[in-house]
Amino acid sequence: MSQRSVSLPMYDFPEVHESTRLIVSAIVAALQGLGEDAVLDEPNSSMHAELMRYWRNDNTLLSQSCGLPFIEDLHRYVDVLGTPTWAGISDERGWYRTVIVVREALPAMSAAELEGMQPVISNPQSLSGWCSLGCVLAEVTTTPSFVKPYIAAERHTGSLQLLQDGKADFASIDPGTFQLLQRHRPSLTQGLRIIGRGPLVPATPIHLSKLRKASLGEMKTAMSEIFARENLRHAFAEIGMSGFAPMENDDYTMIGTLVQRAESVLPRR
Numbered sequence: 001m002s003q004r005s006v007s008l009p010m011y012d013f014p015e016v017h018e019s020t021r022l023i024v025s026a027i028v029a030a031l032q033g034l035g036e037d038a039v040l041d042e043p044n045s046s047m048h049a050e051l052m053r054y055w056r057n058d059n060t061l062l063s064q065s066c067g068l069p070f071i072e073d074l075h076r077y078v079d080v081l082g083t084p085t086w087a088g089i090s091d092e093r094g095w096y097r098t099v100i101v102v103r104e105a106l107p108a109m110s111a112a113e114l115e116g117m118q119p120v121i122s123n124p125q126s127l128s129g130w131c132s133l134g135c136v137l138a139e140v141t142t143t144p145s146f147v148k149p150y151i152a153a154e155r156h157t158g159s160l161q162l163l164q165d166g167k168a169d170f171a172s173i174d175p176g177t178f179q180l181l182q183r184h185r186p187s188l189t190q191g192l193r194i195i196g197r198g199p200l201v202p203a204t205p206i207h208l209s210k211l212r213k214a215s216l217g218e219m220k221t222a223m224s225e226i227f228a229r230e231n232l233r234h235a236f237a238e239i240g241m242s243g244f245a246p247m248e249n250d251d252y253t254m255i256g257t258l259v260q261r262a263e264s265v266l267p268r269r
Helices: 014-033 048-056 067-072 127-138 156-164 175-184 216-227 230-239 255-265
Strands: 004-006 038-040 060-064 078-086 099-103 170-173 192-197 206-209 241-246
Touching: 004 014, 014 038, 014 060, 014 175, 014 216, 014 230, 048 060, 067 127, 067 255, 078 175, 078 216, 099 156, 099 175, 127 156, 127 170, 127 255, 156 170, 156 175, 170 175, 206 216, 216 230, 216 241, 230 241
Parallel strands: 004 038, 004 060
Antiparallel strands: 060 206, 078 206, 078 241, 099 170, 099 192
Protein backbone atom coordinates (compact mmCIF):
# COMPACT_ATOMS: atom_id res chain seq x y z
CA MET A 1 0.00 0.00 0.00
CA SER A 2 1.28 3.49 -0.90
CA GLN A 3 1.61 6.39 1.50
CA ARG A 4 -1.59 6.85 3.45
CA SER A 5 -3.39 10.10 4.16
CA VAL A 6 -3.62 11.85 7.50
CA SER A 7 -5.93 14.84 7.90
CA LEU A 8 -8.15 16.82 10.27
CA PRO A 9 -10.70 18.37 7.91
CA MET A 10 -13.60 19.17 10.22
CA TYR A 11 -12.34 22.56 11.45
CA ASP A 12 -9.67 23.33 8.85
CA PHE A 13 -10.90 26.77 7.86
CA PRO A 14 -8.47 28.97 5.88
CA GLU A 15 -8.07 31.26 8.88
CA VAL A 16 -6.58 28.41 10.96
CA HIS A 17 -5.09 26.33 8.17
CA GLU A 18 -1.47 26.76 9.23
CA SER A 19 -2.32 25.71 12.78
CA THR A 20 -4.11 22.63 11.46
CA ARG A 21 -1.08 21.72 9.35
CA LEU A 22 1.22 21.95 12.38
CA ILE A 23 -1.02 19.59 14.35
CA VAL A 24 -1.44 17.12 11.49
CA SER A 25 2.32 17.12 10.86
CA ALA A 26 2.88 16.07 14.48
CA ILE A 27 0.33 13.26 14.08
CA VAL A 28 2.03 12.10 10.88
CA ALA A 29 5.39 11.93 12.67
CA ALA A 30 3.84 9.88 15.48
CA LEU A 31 2.30 7.43 13.02
CA GLN A 32 5.58 7.10 11.16
CA GLY A 33 7.25 6.33 14.48
CA LEU A 34 4.76 3.46 14.90
CA GLY A 35 5.67 1.97 11.52
CA GLU A 36 2.96 3.56 9.37
CA ASP A 37 3.70 5.06 5.94
CA ALA A 38 1.78 8.24 6.74
CA VAL A 39 1.67 11.54 4.88
CA LEU A 40 -0.06 14.86 5.56
CA ASP A 41 -3.10 15.30 3.35
CA GLU A 42 -5.96 17.72 2.72
CA PRO A 43 -9.19 16.36 1.21
CA ASN A 44 -9.96 17.84 -2.19
CA SER A 45 -13.54 18.70 -1.22
CA SER A 46 -15.51 19.65 1.87
CA MET A 47 -18.74 18.30 0.38
CA HIS A 48 -20.22 15.56 2.55
CA ALA A 49 -20.49 12.90 -0.16
CA GLU A 50 -16.87 13.46 -1.19
CA LEU A 51 -15.67 13.33 2.40
CA MET A 52 -17.53 10.06 2.94
CA ARG A 53 -15.65 8.52 0.00
CA TYR A 54 -12.39 9.89 1.42
CA TRP A 55 -13.06 8.48 4.92
CA ARG A 56 -13.98 5.04 3.52
CA ASN A 57 -10.90 4.85 1.32
CA ASP A 58 -8.22 2.38 2.43
CA ASN A 59 -5.60 5.01 1.61
CA THR A 60 -6.94 7.20 4.41
CA LEU A 61 -5.11 6.21 7.59
CA LEU A 62 -6.30 8.81 10.11
CA SER A 63 -8.90 11.53 9.86
CA GLN A 64 -11.79 13.19 11.67
CA SER A 65 -15.47 12.93 10.82
CA CYS A 66 -18.88 13.38 12.45
CA GLY A 67 -20.36 10.95 14.96
CA LEU A 68 -23.50 10.21 12.94
CA PRO A 69 -21.80 8.94 9.75
CA PHE A 70 -19.47 6.97 12.02
CA ILE A 71 -22.29 4.93 13.55
CA GLU A 72 -24.24 4.62 10.29
CA ASP A 73 -21.37 3.71 7.99
CA LEU A 74 -17.77 4.49 8.90
CA HIS A 75 -17.56 2.07 11.84
CA ARG A 76 -16.98 -0.65 9.23
CA TYR A 77 -13.77 1.05 8.09
CA VAL A 78 -12.30 2.88 11.09
CA ASP A 79 -11.97 2.77 14.88
CA VAL A 80 -12.31 5.78 17.17
CA LEU A 81 -9.23 7.15 18.89
CA GLY A 82 -10.93 10.03 20.67
CA THR A 83 -11.99 13.63 20.20
CA PRO A 84 -10.56 17.07 20.90
CA THR A 85 -11.87 18.90 23.93
CA TRP A 86 -12.96 22.49 23.42
CA ALA A 87 -12.18 25.36 25.77
CA GLY A 88 -15.40 26.60 27.36
CA ILE A 89 -17.54 24.18 25.32
CA SER A 90 -17.00 20.48 26.00
CA ASP A 91 -16.71 18.59 29.25
CA GLU A 92 -13.64 16.60 30.30
CA ARG A 93 -14.99 13.52 28.46
CA GLY A 94 -15.13 15.40 25.15
CA TRP A 95 -18.93 15.68 25.06
CA TYR A 96 -20.72 18.88 24.05
CA ARG A 97 -24.02 20.43 22.98
CA THR A 98 -24.75 22.20 19.70
CA VAL A 99 -26.02 25.78 19.68
CA ILE A 100 -29.53 26.46 18.35
CA VAL A 101 -29.51 29.86 16.67
CA VAL A 102 -32.27 32.02 15.21
CA ARG A 103 -32.19 35.29 13.35
CA GLU A 104 -32.36 38.15 15.87
CA ALA A 105 -35.05 39.86 13.78
CA LEU A 106 -37.43 37.02 14.65
CA PRO A 107 -39.30 36.93 17.97
CA ALA A 108 -38.53 33.31 18.93
CA MET A 109 -36.77 32.99 22.28
CA SER A 110 -37.05 29.20 22.61
CA ALA A 111 -37.63 26.11 20.46
CA ALA A 112 -41.31 26.15 21.42
CA GLU A 113 -41.64 29.46 19.52
CA LEU A 114 -40.21 28.16 16.22
CA GLU A 115 -43.58 26.99 14.88
CA GLY A 116 -44.04 27.72 11.18
CA MET A 117 -40.44 28.85 10.71
CA GLN A 118 -37.84 27.66 8.19
CA PRO A 119 -35.04 25.35 9.45
CA VAL A 120 -31.76 24.92 7.64
CA ILE A 121 -29.47 21.93 8.22
CA SER A 122 -25.93 21.32 7.05
CA ASN A 123 -26.68 17.82 5.72
CA PRO A 124 -29.00 14.99 6.80
CA GLN A 125 -26.11 12.87 8.11
CA SER A 126 -24.87 15.56 10.46
CA LEU A 127 -25.12 14.91 14.19
CA SER A 128 -24.90 18.62 14.98
CA GLY A 129 -26.65 20.10 11.95
CA TRP A 130 -29.61 17.72 11.58
CA CYS A 131 -29.92 15.20 14.42
CA SER A 132 -29.42 17.61 17.32
CA LEU A 133 -31.89 20.04 15.79
CA GLY A 134 -34.49 17.30 15.39
CA CYS A 135 -34.01 16.25 19.02
CA VAL A 136 -34.58 19.82 20.22
CA LEU A 137 -37.77 20.08 18.16
CA ALA A 138 -38.92 16.71 19.53
CA GLU A 139 -38.92 18.27 23.00
CA VAL A 140 -41.66 20.70 21.96
CA THR A 141 -43.66 18.89 19.27
CA THR A 142 -44.61 15.45 17.98
CA THR A 143 -45.45 16.44 14.41
CA PRO A 144 -43.15 17.23 11.44
CA SER A 145 -45.55 19.96 10.30
CA PHE A 146 -44.56 22.09 13.32
CA VAL A 147 -41.87 23.71 11.15
CA LYS A 148 -41.37 24.01 7.40
CA PRO A 149 -39.42 21.26 5.57
CA TYR A 150 -35.72 21.84 6.04
CA ILE A 151 -33.30 23.35 3.53
CA ALA A 152 -29.95 21.53 3.27
CA ALA A 153 -26.95 23.86 2.99
CA GLU A 154 -24.19 21.16 2.94
CA ARG A 155 -21.97 22.84 5.56
CA HIS A 156 -22.44 24.83 8.77
CA THR A 157 -21.04 27.89 7.03
CA GLY A 158 -23.71 27.46 4.37
CA SER A 159 -26.43 27.25 7.03
CA LEU A 160 -25.18 30.43 8.67
CA GLN A 161 -25.03 32.22 5.33
CA LEU A 162 -28.67 31.32 4.59
CA LEU A 163 -29.62 32.74 7.98
CA GLN A 164 -27.72 35.91 7.19
CA ASP A 165 -29.45 36.14 3.80
CA GLY A 166 -32.89 35.74 5.38
CA LYS A 167 -33.56 32.53 3.43
CA ALA A 168 -33.82 30.43 6.60
CA ASP A 169 -34.83 31.19 10.17
CA PHE A 170 -33.01 28.83 12.52
CA ALA A 171 -30.30 26.16 12.65
CA SER A 172 -28.23 23.93 14.89
CA ILE A 173 -24.49 24.57 14.64
CA ASP A 174 -21.51 22.59 15.94
CA PRO A 175 -20.33 24.62 18.95
CA GLY A 176 -16.65 24.39 18.04
CA THR A 177 -17.42 25.70 14.57
CA PHE A 178 -19.63 28.48 15.93
CA GLN A 179 -16.96 29.63 18.40
CA LEU A 180 -14.27 29.52 15.73
CA LEU A 181 -16.41 31.54 13.29
CA GLN A 182 -17.33 34.07 15.98
CA ARG A 183 -13.63 34.79 16.22
CA HIS A 184 -12.59 34.58 12.57
CA ARG A 185 -15.77 35.27 10.53
CA PRO A 186 -18.08 37.36 12.70
CA SER A 187 -20.12 38.34 9.65
CA LEU A 188 -21.57 34.81 9.72
CA THR A 189 -22.50 34.80 13.41
CA GLN A 190 -23.60 38.36 14.10
CA GLY A 191 -27.31 39.10 14.10
CA LEU A 192 -28.08 35.65 15.48
CA ARG A 193 -29.45 34.72 18.88
CA ILE A 194 -28.74 31.47 20.72
CA ILE A 195 -32.08 30.14 21.97
CA GLY A 196 -31.09 26.67 23.14
CA ARG A 197 -28.68 23.76 23.09
CA GLY A 198 -28.82 20.32 21.59
CA PRO A 199 -28.51 17.06 23.53
CA LEU A 200 -25.20 16.19 25.16
CA VAL A 201 -23.24 14.12 22.61
CA PRO A 202 -19.67 12.93 22.03
CA ALA A 203 -17.84 15.45 19.86
CA THR A 204 -16.46 14.80 16.37
CA PRO A 205 -14.38 11.58 16.40
CA ILE A 206 -10.77 11.28 15.26
CA HIS A 207 -10.40 7.75 13.91
CA LEU A 208 -7.81 5.30 12.63
CA SER A 209 -8.25 2.89 9.74
CA LYS A 210 -8.92 -0.74 10.62
CA LEU A 211 -6.09 -1.53 8.17
CA ARG A 212 -3.16 -0.46 10.32
CA LYS A 213 0.08 -1.49 11.95
CA ALA A 214 -0.16 0.81 14.97
CA SER A 215 -2.41 -0.32 17.81
CA LEU A 216 -5.27 1.84 19.04
CA GLY A 217 -3.67 2.04 22.48
CA GLU A 218 -0.35 3.26 21.08
CA MET A 219 -2.02 5.90 18.96
CA LYS A 220 -4.34 7.10 21.72
CA THR A 221 -1.27 7.62 23.91
CA ALA A 222 0.46 9.49 21.09
CA MET A 223 -2.58 11.72 20.49
CA SER A 224 -2.81 12.64 24.16
CA GLU A 225 0.87 13.56 24.14
CA ILE A 226 0.56 15.64 20.96
CA PHE A 227 -2.43 17.60 22.28
CA ALA A 228 -0.46 18.41 25.45
CA ARG A 229 2.68 19.71 23.71
CA GLU A 230 3.80 23.16 24.71
CA ASN A 231 5.07 23.97 21.20
CA LEU A 232 1.58 23.31 19.77
CA ARG A 233 -0.35 25.22 22.42
CA HIS A 234 -0.82 28.27 20.20
CA ALA A 235 -2.01 26.15 17.26
CA PHE A 236 -4.64 24.40 19.38
CA ALA A 237 -5.70 27.66 21.03
CA GLU A 238 -6.17 29.36 17.66
CA ILE A 239 -8.69 26.67 16.69
CA GLY A 240 -10.22 26.56 20.17
CA MET A 241 -9.11 23.08 21.20
CA SER A 242 -7.91 22.48 24.75
CA GLY A 243 -6.95 18.80 24.88
CA PHE A 244 -7.68 15.26 23.76
CA ALA A 245 -10.21 12.84 25.24
CA PRO A 246 -9.65 9.16 24.36
CA MET A 247 -12.86 7.38 23.37
CA GLU A 248 -14.18 4.01 22.24
CA ASN A 249 -16.44 3.12 19.32
CA ASP A 250 -19.21 2.29 21.76
CA ASP A 251 -19.26 5.85 23.10
CA TYR A 252 -21.07 6.82 19.90
CA THR A 253 -23.76 4.12 19.92
CA MET A 254 -26.15 6.35 21.92
CA ILE A 255 -26.54 8.45 18.77
CA GLY A 256 -28.84 5.78 17.34
CA THR A 257 -31.54 6.66 19.86
CA LEU A 258 -31.18 10.36 19.05
CA VAL A 259 -31.59 9.63 15.33
CA GLN A 260 -34.93 7.90 15.97
CA ARG A 261 -36.09 10.89 18.02
CA ALA A 262 -35.01 13.38 15.35
CA GLU A 263 -36.62 11.41 12.53
CA SER A 264 -40.01 11.63 14.25
CA VAL A 265 -40.25 15.41 13.80
CA LEU A 266 -37.57 16.35 11.25
CA PRO A 267 -37.56 13.35 8.87
CA ARG A 268 -34.65 12.92 6.51
CA ARG A 269 -35.27 12.90 2.79
